[in-house]
Amino acid sequence: MEEDPQPQVEVPCYFLCPISLAIMRDPVTLPTGITYDRDGIERWLLTATTCPLTKQPVPADCDPTPNHTLRRLIQSWCALHDADSADRVHTPKPRVDRTAVTALVSRVHSAATGSAPPQRPQLLAALRELRDVAAESDRNRKLVAAVPGAVDVLAAVFAASANKSSEGTGTADAVRDDALEVIALLPVPEQCLRRLEETNEALVSALVSALQWSSAPSRARAALLLERVTAALPPSRLASLPEQVFREAVELLRDRPVSRPATKAALQVLVRTAAWGRNRVKAVDAGAVPVLVDMLFDDGAERRACELVLAALDRLCGCADGRAELVAHAAGVAAVGRKALRVSEVATDKAVRVLRSVARHAGTSAVVQEMAQAGVAAMLCVVAQSEQYGKRTRERARETLRLHARAWRTSPCLNHHLQAVYPC
Structure with missing residues (x-):
C-alpha cells in the first residue's frame, strides 16, 4: 500500500521577495519601508530610481539596511522544514562599505606615490584587493567608482606602470594589468573618461602599450577601454x-582569437576615428584594408561585427589610398559584394556605399569588368529595385549602376531579367 505523499509546506508570504517571489536569502529594507532580497533590489536599482512596490523615489546612493531579524526568522523556519527541501539561508559574509573602499583606494595611492622599491609589492596587494572587491558585485563596482578620485588614481597607476612595463619590468606588468582590470570593471561615465584623458595625456599611450605587451585577457580589456575612451574624446583630440x-x-x-568583444571594440575604434582624413591614411598605412577584407570571409562572424567591418571599409574608401588597397586585394570587390545581400539592411547599405566609392573614383576598365564578373552589378540591380532596402540605399545603387551603364547593362554577366530593369 502506497504512503500518502507529504503535504507541501506553504512558505510564509513575508519570507518571499516581492521581486523574485522566492525565499529571501539576504533581506534588506529600503527607506520606503519595503523589504526585498538584496540581489533582486540591487539589480532593480541599477536601472530604476524608485521602489518597485510603492513607486516612491530612492536616492541614487541608497544602501539598503540589512533586516537581521527577518533573516533569522527565515533561517529558523528553513531549519524546521529542512525535510521539506526548503533551502537553508546562510548568514551572508560582511559586505564592504564606502569607508573600506576609500581606505583601499588610499592604500593604492600611497603605494603608487612612494618612490622606494618596497612599495611595489604593497601596491600590487592593494590593487588585487580592490580588484576582488569590484569583481564581487555590481553594487561594489558602483561603490568603487563613486569614491572621489578613485578612477583618477587607478588611471594614473595604469599609465605610469604601462610606461615602465615597456622597459621589461615584470612587477610593472602585473601592476599595469591589475590596474587595467579594475578600471575595466568600473561603470565609468563618459564625462569622467573625457576628463581622465584631458588630465592624463598618457592614458591613450598606456592603452596602446597594453595592447602591445599584455596577455590576451589584458589586451581584450585594453581594447574595450580604448573604445570607451575614444567614444568620449572631443573631435579635436580624435582627429x-x-x-x-x-x-x-x-x-x-589580425589576431582575432583574442575575443569577440575585443574585435568589435577595435572595429568601433576604426569606424569612429576614420571620420577624419588623416586618420584614414594612418589606418590604411597600418594595413587595415586587407585585414578587413579577410574578415568578410568569416562566415561564422556575428552580424554586428560584419556591419562594423563594412562600415570601416566605407570610411577607409573615403581616401584614395583606401580605395587603391581594396581594388588591389585579389578578392576585395568580390568580398564586399558577397556580403551585401546576406547579412542585414545596414550591411547592404554600407556595402553599396563602398562599391559606389570604388566605381566613382577607381572605376578603371579592369575594375568595372571585375565588378561585373564578381556579381556586383547584379547585386546592385537587386538592391535598386527592392523595397526591402531604404530609399537612400536604393538611390545609391542606381547611381552606381548609371556610372558604368555602358559596360554593365549589356554584360553577359547580367541576367536578362536584370538587364530589363536596369536604371536609365
Missing part, C-alpha cells in the same frame, strides 16, 4: 590620434 593606435587596432583584428 590627432597617434599612428600606434591604428597599428595596434589592426594587429588585434
Whole structure:
C-alpha cells in the first residue's frame, strides 16, 4: 500500500521577495519601508530610481539596511522544514562599505606615490584587493567608482606602470594589468573618461602599450577601454590620434582569437576615428584594408561585427589610398559584394556605399569588368529595385549602376531579367 505523499509546506508570504517571489536569502529594507532580497533590489536599482512596490523615489546612493531579524526568522523556519527541501539561508559574509573602499583606494595611492622599491609589492596587494572587491558585485563596482578620485588614481597607476612595463619590468606588468582590470570593471561615465584623458595625456599611450605587451585577457580589456575612451574624446583630440593606435587596432583584428568583444571594440575604434582624413591614411598605412577584407570571409562572424567591418571599409574608401588597397586585394570587390545581400539592411547599405566609392573614383576598365564578373552589378540591380532596402540605399545603387551603364547593362554577366530593369 502506497504512503500518502507529504503535504507541501506553504512558505510564509513575508519570507518571499516581492521581486523574485522566492525565499529571501539576504533581506534588506529600503527607506520606503519595503523589504526585498538584496540581489533582486540591487539589480532593480541599477536601472530604476524608485521602489518597485510603492513607486516612491530612492536616492541614487541608497544602501539598503540589512533586516537581521527577518533573516533569522527565515533561517529558523528553513531549519524546521529542512525535510521539506526548503533551502537553508546562510548568514551572508560582511559586505564592504564606502569607508573600506576609500581606505583601499588610499592604500593604492600611497603605494603608487612612494618612490622606494618596497612599495611595489604593497601596491600590487592593494590593487588585487580592490580588484576582488569590484569583481564581487555590481553594487561594489558602483561603490568603487563613486569614491572621489578613485578612477583618477587607478588611471594614473595604469599609465605610469604601462610606461615602465615597456622597459621589461615584470612587477610593472602585473601592476599595469591589475590596474587595467579594475578600471575595466568600473561603470565609468563618459564625462569622467573625457576628463581622465584631458588630465592624463598618457592614458591613450598606456592603452596602446597594453595592447602591445599584455596577455590576451589584458589586451581584450585594453581594447574595450580604448573604445570607451575614444567614444568620449572631443573631435579635436580624435582627429590627432597617434599612428600606434591604428597599428595596434589592426594587429588585434589580425589576431582575432583574442575575443569577440575585443574585435568589435577595435572595429568601433576604426569606424569612429576614420571620420577624419588623416586618420584614414594612418589606418590604411597600418594595413587595415586587407585585414578587413579577410574578415568578410568569416562566415561564422556575428552580424554586428560584419556591419562594423563594412562600415570601416566605407570610411577607409573615403581616401584614395583606401580605395587603391581594396581594388588591389585579389578578392576585395568580390568580398564586399558577397556580403551585401546576406547579412542585414545596414550591411547592404554600407556595402553599396563602398562599391559606389570604388566605381566613382577607381572605376578603371579592369575594375568595372571585375565588378561585373564578381556579381556586383547584379547585386546592385537587386538592391535598386527592392523595397526591402531604404530609399537612400536604393538611390545609391542606381547611381552606381548609371556610372558604368555602358559596360554593365549589356554584360553577359547580367541576367536578362536584370538587364530589363536596369536604371536609365
